[in-house]
Amino acid sequence: MSQKILISACLLGQPVRYNGRGLSLESQLLDLWKEKGLLVPICPEVEGGFPTPRPPAEIEPNMAGTDVLDHGARVKDVTGADVTDGFVAGARIAVRAALDAGCRFAILTDGSPSCGSVRIYSGRHDGEKREGIGVVTAALRQAGIEVFAQHQLKELALRLEH
Numbered sequence: 328m329s330q331k332i333l334i335s336a337c338l339l340g341q342p343v344r345y346n347g348r349g350l351s352l353e354s355q356l357l358d359l360w361k362e363k364g365l366l367v368p369i370c371p372e373v374e375g376g377f378p379t380p381r382p383p384a385e386i387e388p389n390m391a392g393t394d395v396l397d398h399g400a401r402v403k404d405v406t407g408a409d410v411t412d413g414f415v416a417g418a419r420i421a422v423r424a425a426l427d428a429g430c431r432f433a434i435l436t437d438g439s440p441s442c443g444s445v446r447i448y449s450g451r452h453d454g455e456k457r458e459g460i461g462v463v464t465a466a467l468r469q470a471g472i473e474v475f476a477q478h479q480l481k482e483l484a485l486r487l488e489h
């Protein structure tokens with residue numbers, strides 16, 4: 328059974344975030360999976376056609392990621408522009424990439440309106456967070472792929488052992 332893992336490209340330091348930067352995630356587990364060639368990096372927002380840097384975007388208040396896909400909630404950037412279509416396009420590309428690579432698991436950057444899987448920003452661009460998931464997480468879960476946040480690598484390691 329495939330052990331390939333889709334991963335948010337910014338977690339590997341790629342400078343694809345809205346602010347033009349990457350993240351640095353120190354983890355022996357991640358190093359091991361990287362050495363084994365298990366990681367499949369992708370930035371869904373870049374794939375969806377957004378430039379880097381780009382204005383930060385949030386999912387409308389009181390709407391979780393699944394609602395963006397199923398119930399018409401919108402993603403808006405800090406200027407008020409509706410960027411939903413690009414987010415959904417990026418999510419579809421991420422699902423295709425995961426399925427093509429045989430990924431059953433994903434590690435995504437929590438807090439992002441695309442990649443969040445535990446908490447996301449409020450939707451009011453006020454710096455507050457709430458429980459919720461991003462558009463990519465929703466799409467991957469609908470496709471049967473298990474999504475973990477970057478602070479849940481030990482949980483993923485346990486899943487990989489089975």
Ligand code: SF4
Nearest residue numbers: 335337344370439442
């Ligand atoms: Fe990282 Fe995901 Fe945002 Fe791309 S869309 S910068 S991979 S959190």
